[in-house]
Amino acid sequence: MSDPTSKETGSEMSTDTAAVVTCPECGEVAAPGARFCEGCGTSLTPPAPDAGNGSGVTADGAPAPGGPPHPGLTARPGEVQEAAPPPSATVLDPDPDSGVVPAARPCAACGGRVAADGYCEACGTPAQSERDHFEEHPASWVAGVCDRGIRHARNEDAMALATGPAPGTSPDRFAALVVCDGVSSAPDSDVASLAASRAARDVLATYGPGGTPASGAPVTGGTSARIAGWTDALVASSRAASAAVVEAAASIAAGRSPEDPVREPPSCTFATAVVDGDLVVAGWIGDSRVYWLPDSGEAEQLSVDDSWAQEMIAAGIPREQAENAPQAHAITRWLGPDAPDADAHCAATVARGPGWLLVCSDGLWNYCSPAGDVLDLVHRVQEEHAGEPLAMSGALVRWANEQGGRDNITAALARLVPTGRDRGSAAQPAPAAP
Amino acid sequence: MADFTAEVFQNEFLSDGATDVHAIVTVTCSGAGTAGGVGSTSDGSTAEIIIVDTSGSMQGRNMESAKHAAAVAVDQIADGTWFAVVGGSHVAERIFPYPNARVSMVAMEPGAREEAKRAIARMAPGGGTAISTWLRMADELFSTVPAAQKHAILLTDGKNESEASVNLDRVIQQVTGHFQCDARGVGDRWVVEELRKISTALLGTVDLIAQPEDIADDFAALVQKAMSRGVAAAELRVWAPQGAQVLFVRQVAPTVEDLTARRSELNALTGAYPTGAWGDESRDYHVAVRVASRPVGSEQLAARVQLAVGGEVVSSGLVKAKWSDDDALTTRISPEVAHYTGQAELASVIQEGLAAKAAGDEATATVKLGRAVQLAAETGNDEATSRLRKIVEVENEEQGTVRLKRNTAKLDEMALDTASTKTTRVRKS
Incomplete structure (x- = not known):
C-alpha cells in the first residue's frame, strides 16, 4: 500500500513464546522471539533446522546472515505448526527511533561496521533491522528479498517461502511463495503481515509432498485435480493467514492501554504462488501480484488486483490512467479483523517452457506494472546475475529503490524448468532402487 | 568524575537535492571538580x-x-x-x-x-x-x-x-x-x-x-x-561520513572561535579539535557538513560530534540528515543555528569594520558596522549594541544604516573589538 501517511507507532509486538531462550555465547536471557542476543549480538536463530521436531522449517523464516539456506521440507511438515511459535512472536523489531538494533549486521549501503549509535561508521546510513530487510533462500531455485524501501519508516511487507525436498528440475518440485503487504494506514500492520505470510506458508507446506494437512489430503492427481486441490489449499492458507492477522490484532489490542485503543485494526494483502511440478497456482487478496514470466513468449499476470484501479481498468479506463489516479491504491479486499471475507481468488497456469515465477508487492510493480515491463526487467537482472534467484531478487529490490523506493518492496522468485513429465500425468515415480 | 552531555539542535530535514547540514551542539560539563583537586580528572598537578x-x-x-x-x-x-x-x-x-x-x-x-x-x-x-x-x-x-x-x-x-x-x-x-x-x-x-x-x-x-x-x-x-577547571584537556571530535566534507567547526559560545583549521586527523573520517581544560560550564559548537544528496525519504548520519577526555569519548551528539519533500519541514531554520550564524557574522563584521576604520576606509567601515548594529539587534546582543553605539550614530537599527562618530575614544573601539567574539546564548522562548 502506498498510503502516504505511514505512521510510526511504538513497537508493541506480541512477545508470547513457548520457551525461555538464553544466548549460547554470553548466557543473557533473550527477549521472547529475539533473533539476536541483546547483550553480545550473537545470532539466536538455530543454524540448522531443529532436529527435535523432525522439521526442515525453522521457526524463523528469515535466515540468519551468512547462515545456510533452508534445506526445505523433509518430513511430516504437519508438526511444523505445532513446533513453531506463533508467527507474531518471531519478530523482534527494534523501535526505529530508539536506534537500538539487536543485530550487528553490516551496513546495508556500504558493508561497513554499524556503530552502537545505530549508524554506519563509514557512510552514516542508519542500521537496518532484521525486519527492515530480510532475505530467504530455501532452495537454489527459490529466493526472495523483503525491504523497507526508502520512504517508509518501517517495513510492512512480509514474505515467507518454503520448498519441498526435490530439486528444482524434478517433476516433484514444490514451492510456496507468500507475500503480504501491510496496509500502512493501520498501525502494526508489519506484525500482521509477517504473521499472515508465515501462517499461509506453513499451511501450504502441509498440502505439499509428504505433508499432512489439518483438513483434506495432500494435493495429488492429474493437472485439473491438482488445480482444484491447490485452489482449496490456497483458500485454506488465506484463511489461516486471516486468522493469524486477527490473532496478531487481538494481542496488539490487549497490549494497549485503554486510553490508546487501536483505531484501525492491522490488515494486509495476500499474494501466493504454489509450484507443483510444472503447475503454478496463484492465490491473492488485494493488490500484491503473481507474474509468470517465461523465457520466451508472453508474460502473464496471474493475479487480478482487488483494487479500485483494477475495477476502473475492468470498466475500460486505460491501465496507466487508472493506476496513477489518487485512489488507485485503494484495495477492495484485504486480510484483517474488518475484512468481509478471507478466501483467496485463484488462477492457475502450466509452465510450457522455462521461466520465472515472481510474487511481489506493489513497491516493485508500481514502477513496472505491465507484465511485459516486468518481463524485461527480470530478464535484465537475470543476465546481470547469471540467473541466481537471490541475487536477482536483491537486484529487483535495488532497482525499485533506485526508482524512488516510495513503498516497501518485496520480490520473490522461483525458477521453473519444466520437465514435461508432470507427475500427475504419469504414475508416481517409484523411489530409486538401491 | 566529570560528567559530559552533548545536545544537538538542528533542522535535520533537507529538501530534495540539498547537501549542507548545520547543527549547534551544546556540550555541558558538570562535576568537573577543581584543578588538581578531588574529583579532578587530571593527574593531580x-x-x-x-x-x-x-x-x-x-x-x-x-x-x-x-x-x-x-x-x-x-x-x-x-x-x-x-x-x-x-x-x-x-x-x-x-x-x-x-x-x-x-x-x-x-x-x-x-x-x-x-x-x-x-x-x-x-x-x-x-x-x-x-x-x-x-x-x-x-x-x-x-x-x-x-x-x-x-x-x-x-x-x-x-x-x-x-x-x-x-x-x-x-x-x-x-x-x-x-x-x-x-x-x-x-x-x-x-x-x-x-x-x-x-x-x-x-x-x-x-x-x-x-x-x-x-x-x-x-x-x-x-x-x-x-x-576550577577539573578536566585537564579535552578534544572535540567530529566524524563525517565517507565522501562528506566538514565545511567548518566553530565554537560559538561563550565566544566565537573558528576551530576548522585546528583539525588534527584522528582517522580518515574523524578530526580532533583541542578544547583546552573544562570546568563546570557549557560550550556551543556550530558544525557544518556537506554530504552528497540522497533520495527523498533517505536518512543519513551527517556527523558525530563527540567530546573526548584522555582519548576516551565521554559524550556524543548525532547530527542527522533526512531528505524530505515536505516544505513545511525543510524550510524551517533551526533558531539555534540562525542565532549563532548571526553572532559569528557579528563578530567578523565588527572586526572588519574596525580594521577598515583604522585603515581610513570609512565607506567599508560604515557598511560593516551598520551590518553589526543590525545583527546585534537581531540576535539580542545588547552588550554589542551598546558598545557599537559608542562608535557609530545609528540611523536605522533594523536596516543597519549608521554614520561613523567623529572623535571616538580609542578605548571604546578596543573594547568593542575585544568583546566582538563574545556571544549571547539563544533566548529560550
Missing part, C-alpha cells in the same frame, strides 16, 4: 605562570597596579600548584623562582607565596617589548613540570615593538598545545589583534582592562577560573 609586562612603558601607575595584581593572583593559586612569575620586556626574566634558583617552578606553599610576593615587589620597568621571548620562557618553564594542566596569564600595556611580528607568530605556533593562555591589555596602547592571536591559539581569552586598578580583580578571577 597543575601549573600556573603569571607573565607581567615590565617594559619601560609600564612605568608609573601601570607597573604598580600590575605588581599588585600579580601578588593578588599569587594569593589565589592553590597550594600544591606549580607556579612561576615571569617579567617581560625585550627579553624575558624569571622573577620567581629567583633567577639563581635551581628549579624552574616551585610547588605553591605559604612560604613560597610570601617569597614570590617579595620578588614581585622588586620588579622594575625598563626595556622594550618582545612578547615571543615571554612565551618561550613560559614554555620552557612549563616543560620542566609534569603538570597535566598548564595555564598562563599574560599582561601587557603596549605594542609588540621590539621584534618582527613573524617572530611572534612563529613562537605562538611552537608553543601551541603546550599550555593555555589568557591575554590582557591594560590602557589603550596595546594592539587587540596581537593579543587575540595569542589567546586564540592558546585557547584562552583576550580582554581589555581600561583602568590599572582593575587588573587585580581580573587576575584573581582568571586564576580562580583556571583553578
Whole structure:
C-alpha cells in the first residue's frame, strides 16, 4: 500500500513464546522471539533446522546472515505448526527511533561496521533491522528479498517461502511463495503481515509432498485435480493467514492501554504462488501480484488486483490512467479483523517452457506494472546475475529503490524448468532402487 | 568524575537535492571538580605562570597596579600548584623562582607565596617589548613540570615593538598545545589583534582592562577560573561520513572561535579539535557538513560530534540528515543555528569594520558596522549594541544604516573589538 501517511507507532509486538531462550555465547536471557542476543549480538536463530521436531522449517523464516539456506521440507511438515511459535512472536523489531538494533549486521549501503549509535561508521546510513530487510533462500531455485524501501519508516511487507525436498528440475518440485503487504494506514500492520505470510506458508507446506494437512489430503492427481486441490489449499492458507492477522490484532489490542485503543485494526494483502511440478497456482487478496514470466513468449499476470484501479481498468479506463489516479491504491479486499471475507481468488497456469515465477508487492510493480515491463526487467537482472534467484531478487529490490523506493518492496522468485513429465500425468515415480 | 552531555539542535530535514547540514551542539560539563583537586580528572598537578609586562612603558601607575595584581593572583593559586612569575620586556626574566634558583617552578606553599610576593615587589620597568621571548620562557618553564594542566596569564600595556611580528607568530605556533593562555591589555596602547592571536591559539581569552586598578580583580578571577577547571584537556571530535566534507567547526559560545583549521586527523573520517581544560560550564559548537544528496525519504548520519577526555569519548551528539519533500519541514531554520550564524557574522563584521576604520576606509567601515548594529539587534546582543553605539550614530537599527562618530575614544573601539567574539546564548522562548 502506498498510503502516504505511514505512521510510526511504538513497537508493541506480541512477545508470547513457548520457551525461555538464553544466548549460547554470553548466557543473557533473550527477549521472547529475539533473533539476536541483546547483550553480545550473537545470532539466536538455530543454524540448522531443529532436529527435535523432525522439521526442515525453522521457526524463523528469515535466515540468519551468512547462515545456510533452508534445506526445505523433509518430513511430516504437519508438526511444523505445532513446533513453531506463533508467527507474531518471531519478530523482534527494534523501535526505529530508539536506534537500538539487536543485530550487528553490516551496513546495508556500504558493508561497513554499524556503530552502537545505530549508524554506519563509514557512510552514516542508519542500521537496518532484521525486519527492515530480510532475505530467504530455501532452495537454489527459490529466493526472495523483503525491504523497507526508502520512504517508509518501517517495513510492512512480509514474505515467507518454503520448498519441498526435490530439486528444482524434478517433476516433484514444490514451492510456496507468500507475500503480504501491510496496509500502512493501520498501525502494526508489519506484525500482521509477517504473521499472515508465515501462517499461509506453513499451511501450504502441509498440502505439499509428504505433508499432512489439518483438513483434506495432500494435493495429488492429474493437472485439473491438482488445480482444484491447490485452489482449496490456497483458500485454506488465506484463511489461516486471516486468522493469524486477527490473532496478531487481538494481542496488539490487549497490549494497549485503554486510553490508546487501536483505531484501525492491522490488515494486509495476500499474494501466493504454489509450484507443483510444472503447475503454478496463484492465490491473492488485494493488490500484491503473481507474474509468470517465461523465457520466451508472453508474460502473464496471474493475479487480478482487488483494487479500485483494477475495477476502473475492468470498466475500460486505460491501465496507466487508472493506476496513477489518487485512489488507485485503494484495495477492495484485504486480510484483517474488518475484512468481509478471507478466501483467496485463484488462477492457475502450466509452465510450457522455462521461466520465472515472481510474487511481489506493489513497491516493485508500481514502477513496472505491465507484465511485459516486468518481463524485461527480470530478464535484465537475470543476465546481470547469471540467473541466481537471490541475487536477482536483491537486484529487483535495488532497482525499485533506485526508482524512488516510495513503498516497501518485496520480490520473490522461483525458477521453473519444466520437465514435461508432470507427475500427475504419469504414475508416481517409484523411489530409486538401491 | 566529570560528567559530559552533548545536545544537538538542528533542522535535520533537507529538501530534495540539498547537501549542507548545520547543527549547534551544546556540550555541558558538570562535576568537573577543581584543578588538581578531588574529583579532578587530571593527574593531580597543575601549573600556573603569571607573565607581567615590565617594559619601560609600564612605568608609573601601570607597573604598580600590575605588581599588585600579580601578588593578588599569587594569593589565589592553590597550594600544591606549580607556579612561576615571569617579567617581560625585550627579553624575558624569571622573577620567581629567583633567577639563581635551581628549579624552574616551585610547588605553591605559604612560604613560597610570601617569597614570590617579595620578588614581585622588586620588579622594575625598563626595556622594550618582545612578547615571543615571554612565551618561550613560559614554555620552557612549563616543560620542566609534569603538570597535566598548564595555564598562563599574560599582561601587557603596549605594542609588540621590539621584534618582527613573524617572530611572534612563529613562537605562538611552537608553543601551541603546550599550555593555555589568557591575554590582557591594560590602557589603550596595546594592539587587540596581537593579543587575540595569542589567546586564540592558546585557547584562552583576550580582554581589555581600561583602568590599572582593575587588573587585580581580573587576575584573581582568571586564576580562580583556571583553578576550577577539573578536566585537564579535552578534544572535540567530529566524524563525517565517507565522501562528506566538514565545511567548518566553530565554537560559538561563550565566544566565537573558528576551530576548522585546528583539525588534527584522528582517522580518515574523524578530526580532533583541542578544547583546552573544562570546568563546570557549557560550550556551543556550530558544525557544518556537506554530504552528497540522497533520495527523498533517505536518512543519513551527517556527523558525530563527540567530546573526548584522555582519548576516551565521554559524550556524543548525532547530527542527522533526512531528505524530505515536505516544505513545511525543510524550510524551517533551526533558531539555534540562525542565532549563532548571526553572532559569528557579528563578530567578523565588527572586526572588519574596525580594521577598515583604522585603515581610513570609512565607506567599508560604515557598511560593516551598520551590518553589526543590525545583527546585534537581531540576535539580542545588547552588550554589542551598546558598545557599537559608542562608535557609530545609528540611523536605522533594523536596516543597519549608521554614520561613523567623529572623535571616538580609542578605548571604546578596543573594547568593542575585544568583546566582538563574545556571544549571547539563544533566548529560550
